[in-house]
Amino acid sequence: MNASENGSHVSFLEHKGKYKGILSWLLTTDHKKIALLYLYSIMIFFFVGVILGLLMRIELFKPGETIMDAQTYNGMFTIHGIIMIFIIVIPALPAIFGNFFLPIMIGAKDVAFPKLNLFSWYLFIIGAIFGVLSQFIGEGSPDTGWTFYVPYSAESSTNVIYALVAAFILGFSSILTGLNFIVTMHRMRAPGMGWFRMPLFPWSLYATGWIQVLATPIVGITLLMVIAERVLKIGFFDPALGGDPVLFQHLFWIYSHPAVYIMILPGMGIVTEIFPTFSQKPVFGYTAILFSSLAIAFVGYFVWGHHMFTAGISYGSRWFFSFLTFIVAVPSAIKVFNWISTMYGGSIDLKPPLLYAIFFIFLFMIGGFTGLTLGSVATDVQAHDTAFVVAHFHYIIFGGMGFAFFAGLHYWFPKIFGKMYNNTLAYAGSIVIFIGFNLLYFPQFIIGLQGMPRRYFDYLPQFQTGHQLSTIGGFILFIGLIIMVYNLVYHAKKGAPAPSNPWKGVTLEWQIPSPPSHENFEEIPQIKNHPYFFGESTGNK
Amino acid sequence: MKVPVTNSKNMSVQAIHNERIDSETGKLGMWIFLFTELFLFGGLFLVYAVFRAKYSADFHHAAEELNTFIGTLNTVFLLVSSMTVAMSITAIQKDDKKLALFLVGLTVLLAGLFMMNKYFEWSHKFEFKIYPGSEVLKNLPQGELLFFGLYYMMTGLHALHVLIGMILLLINIVKIKNGTVSSNHYLHLENSGLYWHLVDLIWIFLFPLLYLIT
Amino acid sequence: MKNEGSHISSYTSHAVVLIALLALTAISVAATEWHFGAFTVGVALLIASIKVATVIINFMHVKHESLFIKAMVSGVFVLFAAVIVITFIDYYLR
Numbered sequence: 001m002n003a004s005e006n007g008s009h010v011s012f013l014e015h016k017g018k019y020k021g022i023l024s025w026l027l028t029t030d031h032k033k034i035a036l037l038y039l040y041s042i043m044i045f046f047f048v049g050v051i052l053g054l055l056m057r058i059e060l061f062k063p064g065e066t067i068m069d070a071q072t073y074n075g076m077f078t079i080h081g082i083i084m085i086f087i088i089v090i091p092a093l094p095a096i097f098g099n100f101f102l103p104i105m106i107g108a109k110d111v112a113f114p115k116l117n118l119f120s121w122y123l124f125i126i127g128a129i130f131g132v133l134s135q136f137i138g139e140g141s142p143d144t145g146w147t148f149y150v151p152y153s154a155e156s157s158t159n160v161i162y163a164l165v166a167a168f169i170l171g172f173s174s175i176l177t178g179l180n181f182i183v184t185m186h187r188m189r190a191p192g193m194g195w196f197r198m199p200l201f202p203w204s205l206y207a208t209g210w211i212q213v214l215a216t217p218i219v220g221i222t223l224l225m226v227i228a229e230r231v232l233k234i235g236f237f238d239p240a241l242g243g244d245p246v247l248f249q250h251l252f253w254i255y256s257h258p259a260v261y262i263m264i265l266p267g268m269g270i271v272t273e274i275f276p277t278f279s280q281k282p283v284f285g286y287t288a289i290l291f292s293s294l295a296i297a298f299v300g301y302f303v304w305g306h307h308m309f310t311a312g313i314s315y316g317s318r319w320f321f322s323f324l325t326f327i328v329a330v331p332s333a334i335k336v337f338n339w340i341s342t343m344y345g346g347s348i349d350l351k352p353p354l355l356y357a358i359f360f361i362f363l364f365m366i367g368g369f370t371g372l373t374l375g376s377v378a379t380d381v382q383a384h385d386t387a388f389v390v391a392h393f394h395y396i397i398f399g400g401m402g403f404a405f406f407a408g409l410h411y412w413f414p415k416i417f418g419k420m421y422n423n424t425l426a427y428a429g430s431i432v433i434f435i436g437f438n439l440l441y442f443p444q445f446i447i448g449l450q451g452m453p454r455r456y457f458d459y460l461p462q463f464q465t466g467h468q469l470s471t472i473g474g475f476i477l478f479i480g481l482i483i484m485v486y487n488l489v490y491h492a493k494k495g496a497p498a499p500s501n502p503w504k505g506v507t508l509e510w511q512i513p514s515p516p517s518h519e520n521f522e523e524i525p526q527i528k529n530h531p532y533f534f535g536e537s538t539g540n541k
Numbered sequence: 542m543k544v545p546v547t548n549s550k551n552m553s554v555q556a557i558h559n560e561r562i563d564s565e566t567g568k569l570g571m572w573i574f575l576f577t578e579l580f581l582f583g584g585l586f587l588v589y590a591v592f593r594a595k596y597s598a599d600f601h602h603a604a605e606e607l608n609t610f611i612g613t614l615n616t617v618f619l620l621v622s623s624m625t626v627a628m629s630i631t632a633i634q635k636d637d638k639k640l641a642l643f644l645v646g647l648t649v650l651l652a653g654l655f656m657m658n659k660y661f662e663w664s665h666k667f668e669f670k671i672y673p674g675s676e677v678l679k680n681l682p683q684g685e686l687l688f689f690g691l692y693y694m695m696t697g698l699h700a701l702h703v704l705i706g707m708i709l710l711l712i713n714i715v716k717i718k719n720g721t722v723s724s725n726h727y728l729h730l731e732n733s734g735l736y737w738h739l740v741d742l743i744w745i746f747l748f749p750l751l752y753l754i755t
Numbered sequence: 756m757k758n759e760g761s762h763i764s765s766y767t768s769h770a771v772v773l774i775a776l777l778a779l780t781a782i783s784v785a786a787t788e789w790h791f792g793a794f795t796v797g798v799a800l801l802i803a804s805i806k807v808a809t810v811i812i813n814f815m816h817v818k819h820e821s822l823f824i825k826a827m828v829s830g831v832f833v834l835f836a837a838v839i840v841i842t843f844i845d846y847y848l849r
Contacts, residue, residue: 112562112566112570113562113570116570175577179570179573179574179577180570182569182573183566183569183570183573186569186823187563187565187566187569188566213573213576213577214576214577214580214831214834215580216577217577217578217579217580217581217583217584218580218581218583218584220581220584221581221582221583221584221585221698222584224694224698225584225585225588225694228673228690228694232673232674232690233673233674234673234674234690234693234694235673235683235686235687235690236588236592236687236690236691241679241683241686241687242592242596242682242683242684242686242687243592243687244591246845247588247591250587250842250845251584251587251588254838254842301834301837301838302837302841305841305845312849313845313849314844314845314846314847314848314849315848316844316845316848317844317845317848320841320844564761569824572824572827572828576827576831579831579832579835580831580835583835583838586839587838587839587842590839590842590843591842591843591846593796594843594846594847595846609784609787613780613784616780617777617780620773620776620777620780621773623773623776623810623814624769624770624772624773624814626814627764627769627772627813627814628766628769630764631763631764631765631766631769634761634763635763734814734815735815738810738811738814738815741810741814742807742810742811745803745806745807745810746800746803746807748783748803749783749799749800749802749803750799750800750803753783753784753786753787753799754787754795754796754799755787
């Protein structure tokens with residue numbers, strides 16, 4: 001099964017195709033190169049988003065104006081949110097790891113529509129450029145928050161339209177990626193790989209793909225409606241013309257809630273691959289995890305109103321959305337149980353990917369529990385629009401998806417680049433990141449419940465200690481990120497050569513050389529076992 | 542170059558980048574794209590539903606400004622064009638190139654008539670200063686203002702899709718002529734046909750909701 | 756690659772479908788003369804839904820497509836209807 005490692009295979013990075021030099025990247029249709037195009041662009045924007053976050057934390061170190069005025073602060077949290085949500089967290093895991101590994105893990109040579117795949121990246125870049133332009137052109141960077149609530153987004157004199165167009169184009173990129181992946185899984189699985197022999201990371205991308213395809217268009221049309229409101233005074237959301245601002249919130253969250261499942265499902269998929277490999281035993285409850293992913297995607301459609309409990313929606317609505325919010329937590333809890341049970345009794349190898357995955361469980365659970373506080377209407381009234389919400393979503397998105405992203409980076413790095421990174425630096429980076437992360441966000445739960453509002457540039461002196469701890473945490477986190485990125489970037493070039501299977505994994509990507517060749521497989525594999533088959537002695541199916 | 546592998550259960554088909562995309566794969570891709578279009582328009586239908594419920598009398602009154610005859614005529618144009626494009630696929634399957642070209646051309650012609658009607662409808666309204674943001678609209682009852690906002694946005698977005706559909710069909714005419722689309726490989730025509738039917742479907746919902754609530 | 760085993764619909768069947776659609780259109784226009792009160796929207800949507808289903812099943816060939824496509828097409832409409840209903844839990848009960 002292993003291709004020979006004596007250098008007779010040509011890595012995809014060295015493959016000589018139709019184009020040379022930079023064009024071999026900009027005009028590639030190789031899913032692996034497209035994945036790297038996304039990786040590099042996303043890492044750059046991630047650091048821009050991180051710097052914006054740090055600037056906000058410096059501002060909040062003391063009450064009153066510290067390094068920027070209130071208007072600038074409003075612009076900061078807006079673009080920080082737009083970058084992090086639309087340019088980083090929604091696209092990253094599908095576009096980077098999905099693109100690279102989905103075809104390989106199902107035994108295919110590429111995705112169903114390779115040219116469409118490249119087009120998705122160009123849409124991503126164009127959307128990101130519009131986001132950047134919104135900061136520098138014309139009337140000033142948008143100050144509406146990434147949520148673009150009306151009436152302010154219809155009235156603000158800043159460059160809201162550029163930001164709306166950016167989000168629209170980025171949404172299109174997301175839709176096309178989801179479409180590509182769904183069709184790929186339907187049509188291109190290797191012989192012998194029935195649906196229930198497909199590994200769980202691809203399954204998570206399948207569930208994610210349906211959300212991308214069915215939810216994103218609604219925010220697309222909603223953003224167009226806001227543009228129509230600004231330019232044509234169309235009136236849908238303007239009470240003076242008979243419209244309803246809360247209708248915007250409904251439309252916006254009908255997408256943006258399922259969007260958080262676009263963010264987290266692939267992350268869950270990644271850690272679901274890591275736990276079996278570093279426990280050297282099959283994943284516990286393959287079927288349960290599979291159906292939980294689909295259940296999260298489906299039920300996640302019907303909970304959007306929990307962002308609107310204080311907006312003036314009906315009592316019946318609040319009851320309905322709160323009830324379903326509690327239901328949607330159940331499949332996630334099932335997964336946590338299954339991940340831990342996967343490790344139980346296994347031969348644990350605590351390499352950096354597993355450490356990140358364990359951190360993921362811890363942080364994701366804190367995020368999840370605090371979500372229940374917000375999902376219950378009575379407690380939400382206290383916590384809504386406070387720093388508590390900010391802490392909650394950073395635990396879930398950054399602690400959850402972000403740490404899953406780092407876990408995936410450390411897991412698949414040897415396969416992608418053919419090099420090994422330094423484990424000591426990886427551990428150091430992960431621990432510094434973990435400490436910094438908790439110091440940054442945990443105090444925000446506390447001051448939030450004490451009354452510190454979110455998106456506020458100024459605050460009462462009683463919140464200062466919490467803010468100062470948080471800011472210090474932010475800098476520690478930043479140092480950890482630098483260590484992690486330095487380790488990976490340096491060793492991508494200078495690291496020791498990686499074997500095809502450094503972690504003794506059993507899914508298809510570990511059966512091919514590191515890095516893979518242009519067409520992934522010398523011969524299309526014939527699948528004979530379930531995906532987490534570690535040999536007869538480990539029992540289980 | 543490896544030969545693509547198909548197994549009898551059609552569970553997996555290996556396609557290589559520079560091979561043609563096989564028809565089932567391409568069709569599935571287009572269906573999923575159509576779902577996204579349904580949800581794109583769906584957002585507007587949701588807004589319509591909310592405001593129709595709130596301002597039913599105003600909507601009823603405003604709809605009387607619309608010309609039911611033209612709306613019905615446009616509906617007929619699109620329904621017939623759906624038939625002609627469906628027939629063109631039968632024609633290409635039967636290797637009747639001439640008939641296929643004629644039917645696709647007829648579809649484009651009917652689409653053009655639809656657009657012409659739309660142009661007359663809209664310019665007639667503009668003459669009476671009925672458009673979003675106008676003084677006339679501001680003086681109308683709120684429900685009527687919203688009705689016209691929805692009318693323009695929904696028919697406008699729909700018209701854009703009619704244009705895109707026309708372009709797709711014109712490309713098919715070129716491809717049928719030069720043999721790229723043939724009885725052996727007509728995915729492009731089939732997918733363009735599906736897209737065209739979607740354009741028709743949306744109009745089938747728009748027509749009664751905008752024109753027939755009098 | 757050949758469109759293997761694709762069902763070829765006859766010209767006649769397409770023409771019959773068109774006639775049905777035109778008849779339904781005539782009915783929906785005529786129906787504006789009759790008074791259904793609160794059900795006017797319902798009647799209009801019902802006739803439109805029958806037309807849409809006819810186009811999907813026949814012109815768009817879903818009758819001859821895989822179970823998966825049939826399920827997804829139905830599912831998409833059901834999902835959209837659910838979203839509208841849930842939104843109205845707010846609007847009707849405010």
